Amino acid sequence: MNELREKTLIELFGALDGIYGPNYECKYYPCHFENQDCSLCYCPFYPCLICDLGEIKVSSEGNYVWSCENCFWIHEKENVEDVLFVLGNYPKQRLIEEDWLFYNKILQELLFGEEIGEVFGNSYSLMPIMLNKNCEVVDTAEFLAVKIEDFCITQVRRLNSIDDADQEVLIPLKADNRMFGFVGGNYLVCYF
Numbered sequence: 483m484n485e486l487r488e489k490t491l492i493e494l495f496g497a498l499d500g501i502y503g504p505n506y507e508c509k510y511y512p513c514h515f516e517n518q519d520c521s522l523c524y525c526p527f528y529p530c531l532i533c534d535l536g537e538i539k540v541s542s543e544g545n546y547v548w549s550c551e552n553c554f555w556i557h558e559k560e561n562v563e564d565v566l567f568v569l570g571n572y573p574k575q576r577l578i579e580e581d582w583l584f585y586n587k588i589l590q591e592l593l594f595g596e597e598i599g600e601v602f603g604n605s606y607s608l609m610p611i612m613l614n615k616n617c618e619v620v621d622t623a624e625f626l627a628v629k630i631e632d633f634c635i636t637q638v639r640r641l642n643s644i645d646d647a648d649q650e651v652l653i654p655l656k657a658d659n660r661m662f663g664f665v666g667g668n669y670l671v672c673y674f
Contacts, residue, residue, distance in 0.1 A: 490526055494526050494577065498570050520557065525553075525556045526585060528548065529633070529635060530589055531630075532589070532593070536552070538638055547635060568588055582630045586606075598611045599611065605627070605651070605652055606651050607665075608652065613665045618670065623642065623671060624662055625640070625652055625653065625662060626655050627651070628650055628652075630651060659674055
């Protein structure tokens with residue numbers, strides 16, 4: 483298990499055991515906003531790959547990372563309460579053993595009330611979540627295929643065919659004020 487995931491689970495288990503709320507002793511408090519809930523400083527859904535909450539960036543070491551620096555969702559008290567309620571229904575051992583997809587499906591349920599992602603062969607598409615408004619059908623479009631291992635992004639590549647995906651998570655390609663992808667048998671460009 484990678485170090486970040488281990489810290490995330492330790493913190494999650496502390497919150498599940500009743501240790502939660504703002505952390506006024508943290509030297510970074512408030513890192514997002516005043517009176518934020520710091521129970522889950524390390525988000526249990528990281529990397530969520532939902533473009534409304536973050537984006538893929540290249541780190542200073544040249545690795546792909548999920549940047550959620552502008553996402554405050556996990557620090558809002560009502561969201562923390564919902565997350566702890568849902569995850570508290572699972573045995574801790576299961577929370578340790580489950581994979582990225584398990585956590586992402588829970589996040590989708592929390593955000594949208596249902597799972598919206600779709601299975602394509604041996605890959606999973608999050609594009610229906612993000613490509614749903616101000617869209618038009620186009621002849622072709624590129625999107626991103628993200629390989630996740632042990633909650634870490636290990637590879638990102640551009641695809642223009644859903645059939646070329648291989649055990650990856652598919653997300654839209656963001657460029658300027660547009661997102662490109664594939665949903666419902668159509669290539670789309672959506673404006674935001």
